[in-house]
Amino acid sequence: MTNDLHHLAAAYALDALDDTERDDFETHYPTCSICSQEVADFHVTASVLAGSAASDAPEHLRTGVLTAIAEVRQVAPIVAPNQDNSAVTNDVADLARHRQRDQRLGRRSQWLLPLMASAAAVVVAVLTTVAILDSRTAPDSFAEVLAAPDAIVTTVVGEAGALQVVWSRDQDRVAVFGNNVADLDPETTFELWFVLDDGSVAKAGLFQSSDGVVRKTWMTEDHDAVGFGVTVEPAGGSAQPTSDIIYLGDVAQTTN
Amino acid sequence: MADVRHIRRRRPDDDLEAVDSPASALRRAAKGDEAAFGEFYDMTQRRIFGVVLRVVRDRSLAEEITQEVYVEIWRLAPRFDQQRGSAVSWATTVAHRRAVDRVRSEQSRRDREDRQHVTPVVVPDPVGDVVTDQLDNTRVHSALATLSESQREAVSLAYFSGYTYREVAAVLELPEGTVKTRIRDGLIRLRDHFGVTP
Numbered sequence: 001m002t003n004d005l006h007h008l009a010a011a012y013a014l015d016a017l018d019d020t021e022r023d024d025f026e027t028h029y030p031t032c033s034i035c036s037q038e039v040a041d042f043h044v045t046a047s048v049l050a051g052s053a054a055s056d057a058p059e060h061l062r063t064g065v066l067t068a069i070a071e072v073r074q075v076a077p078i079v080a081p082n083q084d085n086s087a088v089t090n091d092v093a094d095l096a097r098h099r100q101r102d103q104r105l106g107r108r109s110q111w112l113l114p115l116m117a118s119a120a121a122v123v124v125a126v127l128t129t130v131a132i133l134d135s136r137t138a139p140d141s142f143a144e145v146l147a148a149p150d151a152i153v154t155t156v157v158g159e160a161g162a163l164q165v166v167w168s169r170d171q172d173r174v175a176v177f178g179n180n181v182a183d184l185d186p187e188t189t190f191e192l193w194f195v196l197d198d199g200s201v202a203k204a205g206l207f208q209s210s211d212g213v214v215r216k217t218w219m220t221e222d223h224d225a226v227g228f229g230v231t232v233e234p235a236g237g238s239a240q241p242t243s244d245i246i247y248l249g250d251v252a253q254t255t256n
Numbered sequence: 257m258a259d260v261r262h263i264r265r266r267r268p269d270d271d272l273e274a275v276d277s278p279a280s281a282l283r284r285a286a287k288g289d290e291a292a293f294g295e296f297y298d299m300t301q302r303r304i305f306g307v308v309l310r311v312v313r314d315r316s317l318a319e320e321i322t323q324e325v326y327v328e329i330w331r332l333a334p335r336f337d338q339q340r341g342s343a344v345s346w347a348t349t350v351a352h353r354r355a356v357d358r359v360r361s362e363q364s365r366r367d368r369e370d371r372q373h374v375t376p377v378v379v380p381d382p383v384g385d386v387v388t389d390q391l392d393n394t395r396v397h398s399a400l401a402t403l404s405e406s407q408r409e410a411v412s413l414a415y416f417s418g419y420t421y422r423e424v425a426a427v428l429e430l431p432e433g434t435v436k437t438r439i440r441d442g443l444i445r446l447r448d449h450f451g452v453t454p
Contacts, residue, residue: 015418058319066293075331
């Protein structure tokens with residue numbers, strides 16, 4: 001069944017799944033980088049195909065649409081959070097707290113690691129190689145967040161492709177990984193943002209790619225995030241985004 | 257500020273830089289600019305109305321759905337810029353899905369009303385018929401020509417008739433797995449032909 005899901009991207013993009021399969025697939029594909037890429041590509045393909053059916057709408061429809069939208073409120077854009085001058089002090093306090101927790105987790109990881117919890121089993125299966133590779137440079141932390149029972153995998157997508165964000169609230173950790181990412185020049189950095197329910201964002205941390213590869217995990221503040229976004233910021237990061245969001249994805253809703 | 261253009265570019269349908277691209281119009285519409293949304297409408301209405309009409313067949317229903325689609329796009333526009341892919345592709349996806357959902361709910365209502373007609377009687381409606389009487393379709397036409405007849409048929413029934421692949425299988429009297437494979441292979445071929453993959 002799960003195996004089957006990987007082959008449904010084409011039918012999904014053509015809206016050719018029944019409701020049950022569509023639901024199943026919509027639960028699956030955001031967590032699967034291959035399927036999300038296929039869905040994005042097939043949607044564009046379908047859209048080109050749609051051009052072959054092109055047909056002028058009647059003139060009055062334009063008036064109808066423009067009249068209708070005048071009465072429809074647009075959703076809130078994703079904006080920077082309010083100026084918060086306590087941010088800097090918070091950062092320092094958090095850093096201290098996180099250092100302590102890092103040490104605690106470092107000790108725990110010896111027994112935590114074998115507990116490849118079922119919730120993350122799929123991710124772990126896919127990413128075992130990644131975790132092993134990463135564990136050489138950042139002992140255990142990458143594998144640990146992947147193995148967290150509450151880990152949620154979010155695929156953030158943009159023009160440039162996709163990244164995976166693994167988030168464990170229990171561990172206050174985020175891991176980001178991706179391939180084929182365009183490397184930035186040294187004066188800039190990628191910055192990950194929690195996207196909150198009201199459309200505002202909160203900083204989640206910085207990461208870089210090296211030869212197109214991103215592998216990073218770190219401690220974060222806790223937020224009721226509904227999504228993740230990524231911007232490019234000056235080296236050292238920003239307290240709020242100073243450029244357009246280039247990757248964005250919704251956090252899957254969990255039932256626990 | 258760093259040049260991020262190189263990582264946010266490139267989709268076949270809309271050039272983010274061009275002032276008069278659908279993506280650019282939609283971005284301005286996202287700031288509440290109704291006139292810009294009018295431009296976006298003008299640039300996309302043929303495709304959007306066309307695909308909705310193809311799926312639902314009924315003109316007045318197609319008009320109603322098209323209007324709903326544009327209102328939805330207007331509403332969500334502020335979130336679009338950061339979202340995936342091309343503005344045209346996004347709008348088409350919204351439109352097609354809404355059209356298909358409408359057709360299906362209508363179909364299931366009729367099925368309930370009329371138990372005798374469990375399977376819809378359909379006339380396969382190959383894309384090729386329509387392609388020939390369109391102006392800017394050389395691209396689609398030559399792409400479709402690379403598909404096998406059976407792939408073309410399966411893709412067309414799924415997309416333009418709004419059937420599930422199971423319904424396509426029933427119509428063509430083929431195993432579901434076969435149809436699924438044909439749709440997938442056909443779409444992969446189109447995708448590669450259109451140069452969609454980065």
